[in-house]
Amino acid sequence: MLSQSQHYLRIACSLILLLGINPPAVADTNQAFISVLDYGAVGDGQTDCTAAFQRALAAASAAGGGTVLAPRGNYRFAGHLEVPSGVTLKGIWESVPAHNGIRDRGLPKPTDDGTTFLVTENRGKEDGPAFITLTHNSTLKGVVIYYPDQDPAAVPEPYPWAIAMRGKNPAVLAVELLNPYNGIEATGNERHLIRDVQGQPLRRGVLVDAIYDIGRIENVHFNPWWSLKPKLFEWQQKNGEAFIFGRSDWQYVFNTFCFGYNIGYNFVATKAGVCNGNFLGIGADDCFTALQVDRCAPMGLLISNGEFVSFHGPDPTMVRVGAENQGSVRFVNCAFWGPCNQIAKIAGTGTVGFSDCIFMQWDHNREDRHALDVESGTVLVRGCEFQMNRPQIRLGEKVRRAVIADNVINGKLRVTNQSGKSLALDSNISDEPRPAK
Secondary structure (H helix, E strand, O other): OOOHHHHHHHHHHHHHHHHOOOOOOOOOOOOOEEEHHHHOOOOEEEEEOHHHHHHHHHHHHHOOOEEEEOOOEEEEEOOOEEEOOOEEEEOOOOOOOOOOOOOOOOOOOOOOOOEEEEEOOOOOOOOOOOOEEEOOOOEEEOOEEEOOOOOOOOOOOOOOEEEEEEEEOOEEEEEEEOOOOEEEEEEEEEOOEEEEEEEOOOOEEEEEEOEOOOOEEEEEEEOOOOOOOHHHHHHHHHHOEEEEEOOEEEEEEEEEEEEOOOEEEEEOOEOOEOEEEEEEEEEEEOOOEEEEEOOOOOOOEEEEOOEEEOOOOOOOEEEEEOOOOOOEEEEEOOEEEOOOOEEEEEOOOOEEEEEOOEEOOOOOOOOOOOOEEEEEEEEEEEOOEEOOOOOOEEEEEEEEEEEEEOOEEOOOOOEEEOOOOOOEEEOOEOOOOOOOO
16 A cells, blocks of 8 residues: 555656656765865865865765765866775866867866866966875876966966876776876876876876886877967976886776877886886877887886877977887887888887888888888888888887787888897888899
8 A cells, every 4th residue: 555655656656657747866875975065165267276175085984975066167276186995086078178279269167167266276386285185095087187387379388287186996087187387197107097197298298106916097188279389388398207117017007198298208217116017009299209208117018009290390200219128119010101201210229110100101201211120139020001201111220029920011122130130021012122032
């Protein structure tokens, strides 16, 4: 037997279904949501919200964790924040927003919609605390980080990192780094997750170092959506680094992209060590050097399905491997194009391999540059396609070993061997006529 209230509820539900009305969303009573507005935050773009946000984050931590919600608004910060363990700081965006061309094409500004954090602390100083520090199991999601005092037509002002990731399992999800000087500093943590992030970090995009348990970076795209004005963009191309990798054990990087930096992907040696990892579907466009390896781990960098383009700068080159490298770097099914000087300049004592790759353009100024200029170490070039009828490979005096096999050559095979060593040169298909039997 239904009670009277149950009877009326059944009638109401029937009417909702009959009329096609969407029922109102019901809050999950098991989820702790705390609004920053209840702790004194004002999203008017003028009020300093640092203390109010930190009070809300502390309240969530005291409750055992949960989500601190920053509703639609423009929140100004004269200070910095720390997100406690087990707490999520969340804006309204469920997918990463975009504000491309806001200065040049009259499109919406970052303060027109959504949840925007206006950062003002430490203007002109790079060595201060990060604006937001994530800790153990904490998350930042669904916000735009914007530096309103940054001039889109001038050399950028230094600022500290927008986000620092610490502890175990910190996460940055669906965040737009619209115009920070330094983006995300992911060092000294375990199992970081950076997913669905885009924007225009001006000096550094993401720095990874001192990672001893698998880090993950997915769907991160850095484009000059905020400003392409000549003074700022020229500075970015001379000084910017999109992705920097120091010590990281089993780093996973998937579907990342950058445009308009001095170096797209930079693998460096730090006090903590060097990087090994799996890099799938990565890209760099209009970078002076698309990918640079100063040093990497002996177990290698595995780079698959990459796309790299270089055509500006003093010596536009897709890949550089430095003289200190002792590790292994493998490019598989990657494409290289753009009117560059050379595809790769390789040194060091390690091994660099290209397999099933496409080399489309090089020797832009017709200086008889080789696509692959190998100064030393070991090189493997197998199953690749050289699309231009220009010199393909130079092996310098310090080259230890070389295997060049099963490649498709446009025009004449031109391999310059200055190493004095024998090399495996076999089954390459060129346009040269074969001698009659």
